[in-house]
Amino acid sequence: MTEPLRPPFEDLRTLREELTQLDVLGVAERLGWLQEAERAKLFRLLPKNKALEVFQLLDAAHQEELLSGLRDEQVLRLVQEMDPDDRARLFDEMPAMVVRRLLAQLSPRERSMTARLLGYEEESAGRIMTPKFVRVLQTQTVEDAMDRVRRRAAAAETIYFLPVTDDELRLVGTVELKDLLLADPHATVGEIMKEDTRAVRVDEDQEKVARLIQAADVLAVPVIDSEGRVVGLVTVDDAMDVLGAEEGEDLARTGAAEPLGRPYFSASIFYIARSRMVWLLLLVVAATLTVQVLSTFETTLEAAVGLALFIPLLIGTGGNAGAQSATTIVRSMALDDVRPADLLRVIARESRVGFLLGAFLALLGYVPVWLLFGQDLATVVTLSVVAICTLASLVGSLMPLLARRFGVDPAVVSAPFVTTIVDATGLVVYFLIAQAVMGL
C-alpha cells in the first residue's frame, strides 16, 4: 500500500499530477480529505471512467457534496450509472426538488427501480437491497441455470449468490455460483440448492439484516415481500457499511458527540463545534440538578467542609460504574443478546455487579481514608461508594433499556446521560449518609 498524501495540500498542481498516478481507491481517499470547493475542482479533472469508479467508492454524504459542485450533465451521467441501492442512498441526502428533477431524467428502467427502493422505509432492508440480482429456477438444470447467469451477469450487482424460486417467483432456496460450477450439469437446481437459508422481509431493520449476514458468514441475504417473492438481495459490502455507520454512531454517542459523517480534517471547526453543542448544552442543563442538590445540603457542607473533598471522586466513580453498565447493555442490545423484555433480569444482574464493585472499592479504601481523614469520613465515603456504585449500575442498565422501549436509540442515553443523572442522585445519597453517620 502506498503512503497516502496528507493534508494540508499547499500545491494543488502537484496533487493533480499525483491523482493521475493513483488507483481509484487512492483518489477517493484523497478527495475525502479535501475541503468541498477543492474537491469538485479536482474531480472534474479525472478521466470519465475513473471519475465514475471513484464516485461509486465515496459515501452518500460526500457524493452529494461533490455533485453540488458539478454541471447538470455530469451529475446526470454519474447518477445514471450508479447501482439503484447506492442511488437511493444518495437521493436520501439530496433536496427533494433535485431528486425529483434527477429521477425524471433517468432512463425508465433505472427510474422505476430507484423509485421502488425509495418507497421503502429508511433504514429498512428494502432501502439497502439491490434489485439487480439473478434468480434461477428450481426446475432448471444446472446447465440452463449457468447459461442464465452468464446472460444476466453484466447487468447484475452480484452473481455469486443466487436465490432459487418456483414459477411464481417465490423463494424456495439459494445456491452459490461455486455449487453450480461444481455440480453435474444435468442435475436440477432444486437438487443442489440450500433449502434452509434465511431470508428477510423488505421492512426488516437494516442493522438486523447486516448482523445476520455477519453471523451466517454469507455473501448476501435474499429480501422477500409479503407474498414470499424475492425482490432483492442485501450484499455483504452493504452490510459492512451499515455496521460501520451504526457502530460509529454508537461510539460517538457514548462519547457525548454526534458522528461527524465526514473525515476529520474536511470538517471545519464551526461544523465540529456545532455537532457537539446540542449534546453539551443538554448535559449542562441536566447537570444544574447537581447545583440544586448541593444548595439543599449547603448547611451540611458548611458544617463539614471535608465532605467536599470527596465529591469529585465519588461522583466520578459512580459515573464510571454507570458508564460501564450502559456501554455493556447498549452493545448487548445491538448484538441482540439483550432485549427490552429482559429488563428485570438485567437490572437485577447489574445492580449486583455494581454492589460487588462498590464493596470491593470500599474494602480497599476504608483504611487509607481513615488514616488520612478520620473514621467518620471513612465510614461515610465507603458506605457511599457501595450505594453509589449499585445505584449507578442500576441506572446505567435501566436507561438504555427504557430508551429502546420508547423507541429512542439506546446509545443516546448511554454513558454521558447516565453519568449526569448519577452525579445528582449520588450526591443526595452521599449527603444523606453523611447526615446519618455524622449526626449533622
Added chain:
Amino acid sequence: MTEPLRPPFEDLRTLREELTQLDVLGVAERLGWLQEAERAKLFRLLPKNKALEVFQLLDAAHQEELLSGLRDEQVLRLVQEMDPDDRARLFDEMPAMVVRRLLAQLSPRERSMTARLLGYEEESAGRIMTPKFVRVLQTQTVEDAMDRVRRRAAAAETIYFLPVTDDELRLVGTVELKDLLLADPHATVGEIMKEDTRAVRVDEDQEKVARLIQAADVLAVPVIDSEGRVVGLVTVDDAMDVLGAEEGEDLARTGAAEPLGRPYFSASIFYIARSRMVWLLLLVVAATLTVQVLSTFETTLEAAVGLALFIPLLIGTGGNAGAQSATTIVRSMALDDVRPADLLRVIARESRVGFLLGAFLALLGYVPVWLLFGQDLATVVTLSVVAICTLASLVGSLMPLLARRFGVDPAVVSAPFVTTIVDATGLVVYFLIAQAVMGL
C-alpha cells in the same frame, strides 16, 4: 426470520427437540445463550454434519469453551475440518499444550498450513488470511483458468476473487470469477485482469486490511510476502469479524469496560464484575488526585462554600467536552483520517473547538448564575467554563494521539481517563480563578 427462543430455558428436552428443527445459524445462536455445561450437552446431540457447520459459525472463544466439554476424537474431527485461518484463531484461545497435541494429530497438509499461519504476528494479515485460495496465471487463457478454478474449487475457501501471478508466483493483478465467465475463452488472463488492485503485506495490521476491504468494496485482498509472492487472501467475512471485534473493543473502552467477548446472559455476575474491576480501580486511584487538589484549596473552600456548589457541574462539563474530543479522535484514527503525525494540527483545532463551546456556554450561563448566586460567582464560574472546556478538548485530543505514539490502544485512554484527568486539572483552574476574582 423465526423468533429465537430466549433464556432461561426451563426445559432442556423442549430445547433439544427444537434444535433438530432449526437451521445451523439458529442452533449456533441458541448455543451462544447457554451456560457452558448445557452447551456441550446439547452440542453432542447434533447430527455430525450439522454439528460441524454449527461449530464453524461460532467465534473462537465459544469454540474453545465447547471443545473442553467434548471427547478427544470429537475434538479432533471438528478441528481437522476447519479452515486453516479459523483454526489458527481457535488455537490462539487454547492452552499451548493442547494446541501442540492437536497439531500433531492433524493431517500433514492441514498441520503445515496452520503452523505457517501461527508463525505470523497476532492481529496481522498473515494470521487472518486463508491459504486456501486459487491463483491463475497471467499467461493462461481464460478457458484454462476456468478449468483450473473448477478443479481447485472444492478445496478453496473462495473462488470468486482470484489473484493473478507470473511464473514465479508473484502477484501481477487480480480477476473476479465474473470477469472470467464473461470473457472470450481464448483471451489470456493478463488481458482481462485488473492491474491496479491493492495487496497487503503479511505483517500488515488486521484492522487496516479490514478497512481496506470495506473502503474498496472488494470480496478479498491478496496478501503477499516480502518477495511479492501471493501467500493468501483476506476475505470480506474475516474483515467483518475483525471490524466487529475492534469496534466492540473501542466502544467498551470508551465506556470504561473491557469487551465481554461473549453473550451477556452467558457471562456470570462475577465474570462481568471482574471485567470491570481493573478499570474502575485504576480510575479511582487516578481520581484521588481530585481529593489532593481540593485539600490544597480547603481554606479557599472554607472561605466561600458557595464554590462547592458548582464543582460537579464544572467538572462534569469538562469531562463531557473531553470525552467528545477523545471519541472523535479515537474514531478518526481508527478510520485513518487522523494520524499521530497530525498531533499539532489536531490539538490546535480541538482547543479552538473547546474554546467555542465554552464561550457559548458561558454566554448562556452568566445572567442566570448572576441572578441566583451573585456577580462574583457568575464571573468565576463562566471564566472557568471557558478555560475548562478548552483544556478538556485539548487533553481529550492529546491523550489518544500520544497513546498511539507509544504503542497503546488509543481507546484505552479515551473518555474515562480523559474525564478523570480533566476533573483534577479543572479543579485547579477553578480555584485559581476564584482566588484571583474573589481576592481570597
